[in-house]
Amino acid sequence: MGAYDDAGFIFGLSLFLFGFFGLINKLFYIRRIVRGEGIVLEIYSTSSGEESGLSANVEFEHEGNMILFETTIPSDAYIVGSAIAVMYDPKKPDNAAYGSVKQLFSLELGLFFGGLMVCFFMFDSGVEIWKRYVDYLGPLFSR
Numbered sequence: 001m002g003a004y005d006d007a008g009f010i011f012g013l014s015l016f017l018f019g020f021f022g023l024i025n026k027l028f029y030i031r032r033i034v035r036g037e038g039i040v041l042e043i044y045s046t047s048s049g050e051e052s053g054l055s056a057n058v059e060f061e062h063e064g065n066m067i068l069f070e071t072t073i074p075s076d077a078y079i080v081g082s083a084i085a086v087m088y089d090p091k092k093p094d095n096a097a098y099g100s101v102k103q104l105f106s107l108e109l110g111l112f113f114g115g116l117m118v119c120f121f122m123f124d125s126g127v128e129i130w131k132r133y134v135d136y137l138g139p140l141f142s143r
Contacts, residue, residue, distance in 0.1 A: 011118060012115045012119040016111070016119055018115070019112030019115055020112055022107070022108035022111060022112075023109070035085065036086045038085075038086040038098075040080055040084055041056075043073070043079070053072055054074075054075055054076075055072050056084070056098075058071055062088065069094065069097075073098060
């Protein structure tokens with residue numbers, strides 16, 4: 001077991017933990033969000049560097065107030081005036097998002113399973129790290 005194996009295991013464990021706590025955070029967020037329907041007011045092309053896409057200004061109603069937000073949309077999926085799925089936190093309706101709940105989990109699931117796979121392949125290194133940790137701290141707990 002070398003230093004690269006140790007670093008790989010610690011890296012995988014950190015990815016796993018970021019993904020795990022991100023998933024927990026998203027689950028609490030999903031309990032708060034409200035799903036609704038908005039109207040596409042304007043569609044325009046955006047570009048950043050070599051990538052280009054479509055963005056839209058979307059308006060929806062929350063407690064009698066009309067809320068306007070900007071979001072990216074799939075190419076040619078909507079036209080001006082069409083209905084669009086909206087998700088938002090009732091406490092912060094200005095932070096609304098387009099899409100479904102499934103789309104919220106992509107980053108966290110990637111970190112979770114990616115970290116799990118790295119830890120799996122570096123498991124022997126993780127066991128060695130644990131043994132060194134116990135050997136190093138063992139005399140402190142034997143008193």
